[in-house]
Amino acid sequence: MDQESLKYLLMGIITLTFIFDKTINFLNINRGIGEVPKTLDEYLSREKLTESRRYQQTNYTFGLYTGGFTFLLTLIFIGFGFFGWLDEWLREFGLTGIPLSLVYFGVLFIGSDVLSIPFDYYHTFKIEEDFGFNKTTVKTFFTDKIKGYLLSIAIGGTLLAILVWLIMEIGQDFWWIFWLIAALFMLFVNMFYAGLVLPLFNKLTPLEDGELKNTIMDYARSVEFPLENVFVMDGSKRSSKANAFFSGLGKRKKVVLFDTLLEQHTTEELVAVLAHEIGHYKKGHIRTGMITGILQTGIILYILSLFIFSEQISYALGGNQMAIHLNIIGFTMLFSPISTILGIFMNCLSRKNEFEADAFAKKTYSGQPLAEALKTLSVKSLSNINPHPLYVFVNYSHPPLLSRLARLE
Template sequence: MDSLSIKYLLIGVVTFGFLFEKTLSYLNIKRPLTSIPKSLEEYLSVTKLKEAKTYQQVNFRFGVISGLFSFTLTICLILLGVFGWVDEWLRNIISHPMLLSLAYFAIIFICSDLLSIPFDFYHTFVIEEKFGFNKASKATFFSDKLKGYLLSIIVGGGLLFLLLYLIHQIGKDFWWQFWIISAIFMVMVNLFYTAWILPFFNKLKPLEDGELKQKIVNYTEKVSFPLENLFVIDGSKRSSKANAFFSGFGKRKKVVLYDTLIEQHTPEELVAVLAHEVGHYKKRHIILGMTAGILQVGLLLFILAQFIYSKNMSFALGGNEMAIHLNIIGFTMLFSPISMVLGIFMNMISRKNEFEADAFAKETYAGEPLAEALKTLSINTLSNINPHPWYVFVNYSHPPLLERLKKLER
């Protein structure tokens, strides 16, 4: 394809992605209020149901405004050739190709993040604050930003350096070598995330001795799941929303419970939530998910290798000569439809895995406390209990609440 055709293709892909996403969101938000299901009558009032709908509408309008800003800016950058102008300006300062690419991505990252700060700030301190979710101070907000920049420079910059080095030194075969590096990195992150990265933002402490810990120990012994690393994270410093997650495998496996989760649930419900997480481990969902992620990265890199030396891609973005960094920018736009399809497929697998983990918790512990925990979590976070089926199909990594309750309470 010539550069002009690629330019229009980029505009078409970006436009399609924006319209597709916002159309689904519109269908979801226009879904009428449902009557309160019998299984939620003790938890959900009409007032709470209307509040949840209002929360979803406010987030929808915010998403339209922020998304429209990002979409319009991207289209303007493509049409006006700004991506290419930045490349030409940097070439007058930097001659080394790798340093040129690193400087280019640094400028794009900084500008992109600075533009997103007002939207992030508004969402945190206006929307989340209004509905009682935000617990973060402004100091914490900006501290997180600075820490994020530092991690991006160290980790993201290091990976980007290796990618650019392989591209410049090896040629099109760079993809499978960087794929190996990426796979090792993904495994390392899974193993050491809670030990190396998470403490950068949050405090982790071992779960204290008491009724909850004893119940958890009794359960894990019953299902032959030796667990030495059980931590509580101070999630309440940023949000009142609760969560729990599992990371690592082998001797480095860890279960992390948010302090907000412990505050909002009974010990029985917390053990049921833990049983669900153990189910993911026992069913090998974590290993399979990581494998799928590694395969996706391999596919992405292979396709990138076909575009990486395209002069017309660089010209389409306003460049005067072939530039690796311009081609990577263009590729990320063109890859978005493939990424969306892969995302849909991964969400389908994830929803299946959630049902399996629920079933494991029901079989090895009890279904009722897990159902109670899911109800509390959903109501407290003002979740949509009646989402549009197409929105669920594309975006939901977890099944809707009522579907999970139907299976648990069967």
């Protein structure tokens, strides 16, 4: 395919992806809210249901503006060859090889993030604030940005440098070596994220001794789950929304509860939520997810190796010569339809796992307190209780609330 045809193909893929995403969002937001289900009578009023829809519509409109801005900017960059122009401009400073690729991606990353700051700021301090969710201060907002930049430079820059070096030194066979490196990195992050990365943004403290901790430990022993401690995270530092998650492998397992979760739920409900998280571990979901992610990474890297030395991709993006960084950008655009399909598959798998974790909690503890916890979480976060089936199929990593309640109750 010649460079001009490839350029229009890239623009076509970007356009179709945008239309597909916004179409299913439109279907979802225009689906009737219906009546308050009987199972939610005690939790959800008609006024709260209306407020939930208003929150979703506000985010939908905001997403149209932000997504449309990104979409148009990307089309302009492709159509006018700005990706290639940036490559040529940086070469004028004598940059080549790995330094060129690092600076190139650094400029794009920082530039795109700086452009997104006004949107992020508005969403945090206007939309989330208006609906009573925001707890973030201006200082925390910008501190998070700076920390994110430093982490991206340290970790992302290192991985990118290794990738480019392998491509330059080994050629198309780079993919399997970098796959091994990526797999080790994924394992490392999974094991040490809660201990090394998370504390940079949030404070983790062991759950205090008392009824809740004793009940949790008793339950963990009853299902033969080796749990040394449960940690509480200061999620209220940024939002009133609550959550819980499981991190780590082997002896480095950590269960983390948001402090907002502790404020909103009874002891029974909290243990049920924990039982759900332990269910993921007991059912092998953590291990399966890791293996699936590693396999998916290997497939992506292999396909990338087929395109990495294509002059046509670099020329299609406005370059005057083949450039590894241009080809990586072009590949991500060409791969986006496959990425969408893989994302749908992963979401289907995730929803199945959520049902299994719910069933584990119901069998080993109790279904009713978990159902009550889900109701509280959903209502307080203004979740959509009647999403469009197509939107669920494409985007939901968790089953809709009413589907989960039907099995638990």
